[in-house]
Amino acid sequence: MVREWLHHEKARASKRKPYPHAGHAKHAGATGLVKSLVDHVHKDTSGHHQGRHKRHSSDLSEEALALEKLEEILSSELQLEEDSETVARPRKTSIAMRKGSIRRALRKRSTGVSSDTDYQDGDAVVPSVEVTLDNSKTLGYSGDAASSQLKLSDSDKKGKKDAEAWVQFKNEIVRLTHTLKCKGWRRVPLDQGAEIGVERLSGALTNAVYVVSPPQDTSHLLPNAQDSTTSLVSKRPPAKLLLRIYGPQVEHLIDRDKELQILRRLARKRIGPRLLGTFSNGRFEQFFEAQTLTAKDLRIPETSKQIARRMRELHEGIELLDHERNAGPFLWQNWDKWVERCEEVISWIDEKMIAGEQGAAGTGADAMKRHGLVCGVEWSTFRKAVEKYRKWLELQYGGSEGMKEELVFAHNDTQYGNLLRLQPSGESPLLHPANEHKQLVVIDFEYASANVPGQEFANHFTEWCYNYHDAAKSYALNERRYPTLEEQHRFVKAYVEHQSIRPSLSTQTSSASLRPVLSHSLSSFNLDSRAPPAQVTEEMKIREEAVEREVERLINEARIWRPANSAQWVAWGIIQAKVPGMDEALEAKKSPAAAEAGNLERAPDPRSADTEEKRSEEAGGEDESGEDEFDYLAYARERALFFWGDLLQMGLVKEKELPEELRERVKVVGY
DSSP: OOHHHHHHHHHHHSSSSOOTHHHHHHHHHHHHHHHHHHHHHHHHHHOSSTTTTTTOOGSSOEEEHHHHHHHHHHHHHHHHHHHHSOOOOOOOOOOOHHHHHHHHHHHHHHHTTOOOOHHHHHHHHOOOOOOEEOOOTTTTTEEESSSSOOOTTOOOOHHHHHHHHHHHHHHHHHHHHHHOTTTTTHHHSSSGGGEEEEEETTTTTSEEEEEEOOOOOGOOOOOOSSOOOOSSOSSSSSOOOOEEOOOOGGGTOOHHHHHHHHHHHHHHTTOOOOEEETTTTOOOOOOHHHEEEOOHHHHHHHHHHHHHHHHHHHHHHSOOOHHHHHHHOOOHHHHHHHHHHHOOOOOOHHHHHHOOOOOOOTTTHHHHHEEEEEEEHHHHHHHHOOOOOHHHHHHHTHHHHHHTTOOOOOOOOOGGGEEEEOOOOOHHHGSGGGGGGGGGEOOOOOTTTEEEEEHHHHHHHHTOOOOTOOOTTTTTOGGSSSSOHHHHHHHHHHHHHSSOOOOGGGSSSSSGGSOOOOOTTTOOOOOOOOOOOHHHHHHHHHHHHHHHHHHHHHHHHHHHHHHHHHHHHHHHHHHHHOTTHHHHHHHHHHHHHHHHHHHHOOOTTOOOOOOOHHHHHHHHHHHHHHHHOOOOHHHHHHHHHHHHHHHHHHHHHSSSOOOHHHHHOOOOOOO
16 A cells, blocks of 8 residues: 555656756655654644644645655554554654654565564563474584585595585574574575584583574575565675574583573563574574683783673672572572482492493593592592581571572673673763673573572682683683682672672671762762761771671682582583493493393494494594583583582591592692
């Protein structure tokens, strides 16, 4: 209807003779449109007008009347469209905003496509599909821009096979973006998957993470709909996506339903990346054009303070639900959830160590033998030590209820790879000194939930000790890199001063000390203030003392939570461990008969001519994908050494209770 009318009006205009002052006529028409919008807004707010858009013919040119009619048609249709939506949106009264709405409505109707995002109860509905995306045959590739870059010789059979697997992987990605209705990606033809860019990001420990880019050549992109009108079709390619494929053992670690609920709560506060679609073993997220922080960045004083401020905003920006607070610290929930699977895995590994079994040179079993027991002692001894420490920790709060009172919504995994810095330009508000800390964006909320601030600090401070991009020992914990007391003080003070101190966190201070404590305390100083200078000085002194007490309390809280943090990540590393033959052995323990039947069924035929070739290819594939493999058992071993060092420092275990070999290797930070 709109296009037919516009076509008719254009035809009429082309037959008319030009006016001597065409520019003035055009200006008058534009003025008439603006006047009609202003009159309409005035009518909505004052109620003085008796009818919609009434005009005298002497006030408007023919062009203005035509534009007014267009506005009435589009406004009517826009209102019908808004009424049909499930979420009520506030009416826009600004002239510029109304004109923007009309333009958006025109674009929608010319392409015939509704929004890619649906809403329910104010939340974006995230599409989901029960499909598994297999990346097991592509782990040897870090990524490429397009299949045209894969130039292989005819003799490179394995290379060709890997390249074909990579292209197949990219085709499946495109198919998933269509199914999940990722905005703009349905314009990428299903047969053009080879031309998209897929780059695997390093540093992700739980999942495989990729950046998915649209084809560089946009000439093959489809229009937004099957519509003959192409003048208003966007020529811009779809936005990049972040693709996250969950790790093989992740079902033992993370409750994905709970994680999605948390992501929805974060989305309401515009915290973190938007969730765009989920599938059985992964999801698509909003991709930020940002720079990931490095291990060195954490040590930069100003960056450290900015992280602290962002951490405070997260802790106070998301309210804990009653059931989250009642459940207690999420760290111990993780421990309780993981401990049985952990015991199953580590008991099998300990048996191999104690029995003295050794694998072939260079295998994971051989490495285990060289380094000894993962926890430094048998699992049963380690678990008892954790439980003893856990009871001691609760007593520091007067019991579990006292601990629950201190809980906040925490990220729980603020390693440098989960911190991004946006790159603002021009007159961006992020360039204002008061907003510079907001250039930092926190991602990966898989472990986010209720914890005390001290546990969040303990985790972050321990991450200073790691460099996950170290070519030789990405798993290693260097305790000498743990932040000094001065560095801890700077971080925690920035955290405390960024917002008001919660009364529950400072129970031994006067009422004056519980007032909002800001880093710019003098900003409220007024020359006309009737308070004498001595009184102002005294109030400032009281505030500074309150800040200092709170900083010291939180530093101490971080220290006493450090063993808990280590114990959690010890269990995490054990669960994610990949040891040759382990999965089969554990399955055999559960059901020996079924395992034996499965082994017979899968046994290769020794008479097959290509058996050796297949074995060779499979071995090569394992080596290729294993080049970049993170050593989870070595990581767990390093955290266990840190755990024992802290327990020795706290006097919760005596040196004589530990094996001599373990005592010589423990990692100790004396503050």
